[in-house]
Amino acid sequence: MTSVTTRNYQDIRRALLAHEELALVDVREEDPFAQDHPLFAANIPLSKLEIEVYDRLPRRDTAITVYDNGEGLAVLAAERLLALGYSNVAVLDGGLAGWRASGGELFRDVNVPSKAFGELVENVRHTPSLGAEQVQALLAGNANVVVLDARRFDEYQTMSIPGGISVPGAELVLRVAELAPDPATQVIVNCAGRTRSIIGTQSLVNAGIPNPVAALRNGT
Known part of the structure; x- marks a missing residue:
């Protein structure tokens, strides 16, 4: 658990504005994801992580940031991703609440963009x-x-x-x-x-x- 690093809203925002490659991954199930999430977040539930992640995130060195909404899923997801060979994994600081508190906008529904x-x-x-x-x-x-x-x-x-x-x-x-x-x-x-x-x-x-x-x- 201590080996998992964190990234905050400003880190993600800076990377998006710089057009850097990143993956912001919501590891909750689809229904809570649909209720509120950042615009460019992808939904890969923890329950399906091992099944979907290699197809969804083929590059093992992509900067991946996972988050939840306080359920305790994000750290588990980060540890599993590291075990699966992903080298640049972090947890969103404060989760969804931290994103909102930092001024990050949230969107409802799926496939919003x-x-x-x-x-x-x-x-x-x-x-x-x-x-x-x-x-x-x-x-x-x-x-x-x-x-x-x-x-x-x-x-x-x-x-x-x-x-x-x-x-x-x-x-x-x-x-x-x-x-x-x-x-x-x-x-x-x-x-x-x-x-x-x-x-x-x-x-x-x-x-x-x-x-x-x-x-x-x-x-x-």
Whole structure:
């Protein structure tokens, strides 16, 4: 325990402003992480640390700072990371409360940076969208429409719109021509929430496909 060093809010802020490589890791479970966390924190729960960390943090010399909210998880996580071969590991001084007390802002929900980007794109580019009732009416009326699900395949398998086709976001521009060869086909892009449907729809608009395209407003 005494071998674990600490870093404070100012250390992290300075490194972020200098664009240095770092990892700020919340080792609580997903629900408390979603309630409040620093903007660029990643969630790797202590319960899944050994399973996920090599994929999430492949560089063993990355400056890693772990934190909790007083549960006693951070020191355990730091010790495990050191045992796993990571060489630059520290605990956030004061944990989440220390971050807040030092003036650090906290955010609610998960994937906050990407969601903020999605909202910015929609606001600036006026990305077209259709409400769930409108999409349901098109499907019920057997309209010339195709629904493309932009989530990962495992998410698609968990729940999906009947008739929807799994097309993870990075594949949308690649596959849309074969899935909607008729330029009159209405293309609907959906995801679980709204961000990936906005980004997916805007990518198709930017690619200049001839089809009308819209996001499913507010997702599945």
